Amino acid sequence: xxxxxxxxxxxxxxxxxxxxxxxxxxxxxxxxxxxxxxxxxxxxxxxxxxxxxxxxxxxxxxxxxxxxxxxxxxxxxxxx
Amino acid sequence: xxxxxxxxxxxxxxxxxxxxxxxxxxxxxxxxxxxxxxxxxxxxxxxxxxxxxxxxxxxxxxxxxxxxxxxxxxxxxxxxxxxxxxxxxxxxxxxxxxxxxxxxxxxxxxxxxxxxxxxxxxxxxxxxxxxxxxxxxxxxxxxxxxxxxxxxxxxxxxxxxxxxxxxxxxxxxxxxxxxxxx
Numbered sequence: 001x002x003x004x005x006x007x008x009x010x011x012x013x014x015x016x017x018x019x020x021x022x023x024x025x026x027x028x029x030x031x032x033x034x035x036x037x038x039x040x041x042x043x044x045x046x047x048x049x050x051x052x053x054x055x056x057x058x059x060x061x062x063x064x065x066x067x068x069x070x071x072x073x074x075x076x077x078x079x080x
Numbered sequence: 081x082x083x084x085x086x087x088x089x090x091x092x093x094x095x096x097x098x099x100x101x102x103x104x105x106x107x108x109x110x111x112x113x114x115x116x117x118x119x120x121x122x123x124x125x126x127x128x129x130x131x132x133x134x135x136x137x138x139x140x141x142x143x144x145x146x147x148x149x150x151x152x153x154x155x156x157x158x159x160x161x162x163x164x165x166x167x168x169x170x171x172x173x174x175x176x177x178x179x180x181x182x183x184x185x186x187x188x189x190x191x192x193x194x195x196x197x198x199x200x201x202x203x204x205x206x207x208x209x210x211x212x213x214x215x216x217x218x219x220x221x222x223x224x225x226x227x228x229x230x231x232x233x234x235x236x237x238x239x240x241x242x243x244x245x246x247x248x249x250x251x252x253x254x255x256x257x258x259x260x261x262x
Contacts, residue, residue: 012221012253
């Protein structure tokens, strides 16, 4: 978004996906941390250049959270 | 091009005429923008008042449309009206509670089970937070505004906005861990 982005930005943005109507639920904090830690490990396999790792993490963590770990909201199921 | 396909800025030009076509154009703008305005207000207020404040927002926008200097910025302008309206409603509700002796000095004591069962942990946490922190979190992570856009909406400087956002995130994390760990 802007220069305010940092590591925590990804977590919080992912959690708020439920209010953006992108997912129907978010997991408990501990569970999400565990799963997202694993996602970082997975990303290392895809991105062996460790120098790039922080950028991959910062830009991708919220997408990872949405795509891989959250139950996605069915299309057309909007409560508004 | 029919009105529903017309960009905001062109619709605003029509609305400013305040004639029959302007009313039709405003109807299109309301249809286009009311879903996100309602979402914003619902997340800010966490009460059924959101619908009423939404109506007030669009009435104010209609009455004050001449004050919108840059027609292409209709969305941001309406957002500002909605955010200010939400804050006024929040303050009024707090005053009413205080007058009735119902101020909740310990919001953490509010019941959580029903909300958690419906996967509403995020909303529960927002309800626990001070309004100013809830407000900045909603603008950042639901409306996905930049720091400068938030600063403009709230009438704050960018440094003050960043500080408020950092504090809000810290508090949110503490409450979210607490809520989701039960």
